[in-house]
Amino acid sequence: MGAEPGPWNIFAEGDNLDVLAAVLDGRPESVPSEYDLIYLDPPYNTGNDFAYHDDFKGARGAGVAGRHASWVAYLRPRLEAGRRVLAETGAIFVSxxxxxxxxxxxxxxxxxxxxxxxxxxxxxxxxxGRQLGRGFATSHEYLLVYAKDASRCVLDASSAHTVVESDFPLEAEDGRRYRRLPLRNTNKRFNPLSAPTLHFPVWGEPESGRVATAPFEGAVEIKPVFGDGTPAVWRWSRPRIDERPDDLECRWVRGTRGERIDVYQRDWRHPVGGRRKKLQTIWLAEEIGSTDSAVAELKELVGHVFESPKPTGLLRRIVETMPDDxxxxxxxxxxxxxxxxxALANAADGGSRVCLSINSAEPTRVGSNAERAGYPTVSAVTRARLRAVAARVGGGYAELS
Structure with missing residues (x-):
């Protein structure tokens, strides 16, 4: 009988450089010494007071250039320390x-x-958009995403949640929705010279849509060609076409050289194994939540203590680009x-992800919502939320001493 799985959430209070050094040295043994995914939301250098009172703020008098240089000097060793504990197949996201x-x-x-x-x-x-101040009403931030080694990274930049019915406008007789994708390879680098085994005729009958690799009654021969009439190749081999005839159809199309018959793949809405759609590089609040929804999430668990937390939908999307363990x-x-x-991702898909959260015992600002709510430090808020998550969602909670 195997050992009981550990908690989904582990919390460590302290300076992140000190805690990361201990993790790298294998201390304590109860936490992993390397990680598949790192997410960071470091203090933003807005020129105003920060939640983290670190040495880099001492250069404020040096002007704009000094503030940038000091912020970079503060963050560099922390990024380098994170890279040392990131798995070779891992990735980092930074807000x-x-x-x-x-x-x-x-x-x-x-x-x-x-x-x-x-x-x-x-x-x-x-x-x-932010309505205060002059200029534009800023409505966005950024995520910078890097791999430890792009050639080995296992990040899957796609999501099942971004697949929508409107992407599949057609409906088969059995009610399944699909879209048409050209069976011919539309990339001209693939042609009869570079891929000769994929240049062959098929037979099709556009009234019924039937496609086969051998002639049948009423069928016409169809060869793969580009729109300009030059020879092309199919994306599928003969054996694959024979294995999946119901996933193909042919139809009349009108091109620059007149009408012709072309062959299409029926790309189904719900294929075996599920469907994922590539993530775009603009993430909308309606998909991943907003600062307002994040405040409401946090308020429900520990009170209205932060003005600009990140929404769980944003982090769910990030977390789900990696394997479920x-x-x-x-x-x-x-x-x-x-x-x-x-915790939400594990509860939703049965995954076994674990998360180590590190935060300093930085005092909360005097007179802030967090201080008035009884949280003397930023780490006290982290601890309270993760405990509440364990009680509500499950998965357990542990602290490193």
Whole structure:
């Protein structure tokens, strides 16, 4: 009989550099020493007071350039420490706003390598836009995504939740929805010279839509061609066409050279094994939640204590780009959204993800909602939320001493 699974959520209070050094050294043995996914929401350098009172703020008097340089100097060792505990197949997501996105991009290029850049995602967390101040009503932040090694990274930049019925406008006789995809390869790099085994005739009858690799009554021969009439190749081999005749159909199409018969794959809405759709690089609040919905989520668990937490929908989308047994790390844990999202994902799909959340015992601002609610430190909020998540969602909770 195997050992009992550990808790989904583990919390460590302390300076993230100290805790990461201990993790790298295998202390304690109850937590993983490497992680598949890192998410960070570091303090933003807006030029105002921060939630984290660190040395980099001491250069405020040095002007804008000094603030940028000091912020980068503060974050660099923390990114380097994170890279040391990231698995070779892993990835890191970092939230940032306009003030430091250019500097953070260059810093991540240095620490992770420009070749391991995966995406710069625009995240629409404030759909109404910020109405205070001059200029535009900013409605977005960014996520910078890097792999430890892009050639080995297991991140799947797709989601089952982004698949919608309107993507599949056609309906088969049995009620299943589908869309048509050309059976011929539309990339001209693939042609009878580069892929000769995929250039062959099939037979089809456009009234019924039937397609086969051998002639049948009423069928006409169809060869793969590009729109300009030059020879092309199919995407499927003869054996595959023979195995899946119900997934193909032929029909008349009108091109620049007149009418012709072409062959299409019926791409079904619900194929065996489920369907996922590639994630775009703009994530809308209606898909992943907003700052307002994040405040409401946090308020339900521990009260109205943070003004701009991240929504669990954002973190769910990030977490679900990795396998369902991923080891997740957040060492700027804030209100604990990452751990909350891990628990929700496990509860939804039966996964066995684990999350280590690290936060410092930084005092909450005097007179803030958090202080008035009885949370003397930022880490007290993280701890309270993760305990509440364990009680409500399940999965357990543990702390590192």
């Amino acid at each position: 940032i706003d306009d003030h430091e996105v250019a500097y953070l991009r260059l810093l991540l290029d240095e620490v992770y390598g420009e070749a391991n850049f995966l995406a710069q995602v625009v995240v629409n967390l404030n759909p109404k 991923a080891r997740v790390l957040d060492y700027f844990a804030g209100s604990g959204t990452t751990g909350h999202a891990v």
